Amino acid sequence: MKITLHTRMQDFGQMVDGITIELDQIAPALHPEDFRCTDCFYDIGASKPISGVKSVKAEGNALHLETDSFLYRTDFAVECVSPRLPVKIDKGSADKVELFHEKMxxxxxxxxxxxxxxxxxxxxxxxxxxxxxxxxxxxxxxxxxxxxxxxxxxxxxxxxxxxxxxxxxxxxxxxxxxxxxxxxxxxxxxxxxxxxxxxxxxxxxxxxxxxxxxxxxxxxxxxxxxxxxxxxxxxxxxxxxxxxxxxxxxxxxxxxxxxxxxxxxxxxxxxxxxxxxxxxxxxxxxxxxxxxxxxxxxxxxxxxxxxxxxxxxxxxxxxxxxxxxxxxxxxxxxxxxxxxxxxxxxxxxxxxxxxxxxxxxxxxxxxx
CATH class of the missing domain: 3.40.50.1820 (Alpha/Beta hydrolase fold, catalytic domain)
Known part of the structure; x- marks a missing residue:
């Protein structure tokens, strides 16, 4: 499994707004409610949590998660609660962090x-x-x-x-x-x-x-x-x-x-x-x-x-x-x-x- 966090720079700093999970098999069909977001905050004081994962799209062996933007600097976690994909995504488990604006x-x-x-x-x-x-x-x-x-x-x-x-x-x-x-x-x-x-x-x-x-x-x-x-x-x-x-x-x-x-x-x-x-x-x-x-x-x-x-x-x-x-x-x-x-x-x-x-x-x- 390979996990990529997709980030952008916004007013409050670096924000995560998407996650890609690459598997060694065909990605399972999952839904936003299969994921639980913990300590994923969108405000400068890290007190207001996002509502959760907005969409999940399976494409070949890749699973693309879209979220409301949340702070990268916090100790966040996005966990799949479905037994079809037992995975917990955080900074430590991410293989790559892409910054959308870096290419500028x-x-x-x-x-x-x-x-x-x-x-x-x-x-x-x-x-x-x-x-x-x-x-x-x-x-x-x-x-x-x-x-x-x-x-x-x-x-x-x-x-x-x-x-x-x-x-x-x-x-x-x-x-x-x-x-x-x-x-x-x-x-x-x-x-x-x-x-x-x-x-x-x-x-x-x-x-x-x-x-x-x-x-x-x-x-x-x-x-x-x-x-x-x-x-x-x-x-x-x-x-x-x-x-x-x-x-x-x-x-x-x-x-x-x-x-x-x-x-x-x-x-x-x-x-x-x-x-x-x-x-x-x-x-x-x-x-x-x-x-x-x-x-x-x-x-x-x-x-x-x-x-x-x-x-x-x-x-x-x-x-x-x-x-x-x-x-x-x-x-x-x-x-x-x-x-x-x-x-x-x-x-x-x-x-x-x-x-x-x-x-x-x-x-x-x-x-x-």
Whole structure:
């Protein structure tokens, strides 16, 4: 038996919407009621289960199951309760996980950078958006940056006439869970540390300056060979990638026409960069509270300093509870305050839907 999970990227991340079971014999005729779904949730807080399998189709030795979309990240199970096919399908039993959108992006390893590239049909130089993922996309598989959040794929679907470059930050040998455990051992993992911080000063993981410099060099090479419009290069990212966006502009202010940091991490490096931000238009956004209030205080303090200097190309928006709830964020029953702040972190969903015209604003800018 071979099991394939069919997934797509949607607002809440990677979602399963179909399963194929390949047998070494003719597939039996089964019905949706022959399958039981456990912990198959469709909402961001993993509290609302799908109704079950929608359809079952036998085709030769293959059985195709269609379901309502449910979260891949949970410990789900789809079990056949008929004695004709005793099988329980979960992540551990799946032989393959197909991502429908993966084929949109070409995998490339170049200049020491792992990245995915969406390439538009073109007759001349096209704009390019550099997308920087959050901490969960770090690694060496050149795929997690597409499945960590909806960002890169949503941009390619929305802006098919532009290049979308999605590099993968190195993980430095640590998984996201291991990195979070290390941060938690110091107390509040989201505490703003202004000053030297060993975990943020490492150069072997995350959006470190050397790695981002090589990413920027790749874009310069694409400009040089006539593929990318030098006047329309943009950078956008969320969480760790929001911090990476701020850092990328500080590394190559001559390269970018505008940027959009979303819920950026604030620490000993990002805060001083932001308060002395290069003359590049920036639209900073976040939820009304996200992880902790201290982050917002530092963002506002830095932005206020820029405004006081006369910088009118800096914008700052905090999404209200009502605006987040319209996208299914912050409505999970029984959330603690800490869990609510974590759920609010998904404010990038609103930006990818162009709330407040943030994407339009960014793309309206051109370098002279």
């Amino acid at each position: 992006f070409r995998p490339i390893m170049e200049n020491g950078v792992r990245y995915r590239l969406y390439e538009p049909e073109r007759t001349g130089p096209r704009p390019l958006i550099l997308f920087l993922h959050g901490g969960g996309g770090s690694g060496e598989d050149n795929l997690l940056q597409l499945t960590d959040t909806v960002g890169a794929i949503k941009l390619a679907e929305r802006l098919p006439d532009m290049y979308i470059m999605a590099p993968q930050a190195p993980a430095g040998g640590l998984s996201m869970d291991e990195m979070l455990a290390r941060m938690m051992a110091k107390g509040d993992p989201y505490k703003v540390i202004v000053g030297s911080d060993p975990d943020n000063d490492k150069d072997d993981r995350g959006w470190n300056r050397e790695y981002l410099g090589r990413v920027c060099d790749l874009i310069r090479a694409m400009i040089a060979d006539g593929r990318v419009d030098a006047h329309r290069v943009y950078v956008i990212g969320m969480s760790m990638g929001g911090f990476g966006t701020i850092k990328a502009v500080s590394i190559a202010p001559d390269l970018f026409a505008a940027c959009a940091p979303i819920c950026p991490s604030m620490n000993g490096e990002s805060y001083p960069i932001l308060e002395n931000f290069p003359d590049v238009p920036a639209y900073i956004s976040s939820a009304y509270i996200d992880h902790q209030a201290g982050r917002h205080a530092y963002m506002l303090r830095a932005v206020q300093k820029l405004w006081d200097k006369g910088r009118r190309n800096i914008r700052y928006t905090l999404f209200t509870p009502e605006e987040l709830e319209a996208y299914g964020i912050g409505i999970t029953p029984g959330l603690s305050m800490k869990e609510l702040y974590m759920e609010n972190h998904n404010s990038w969903i609103l930006v990818m839907h162009n709330e407040y015209g943030i994407l339009d604003w960014m793309l309206s800018h051109r370098k002279p």
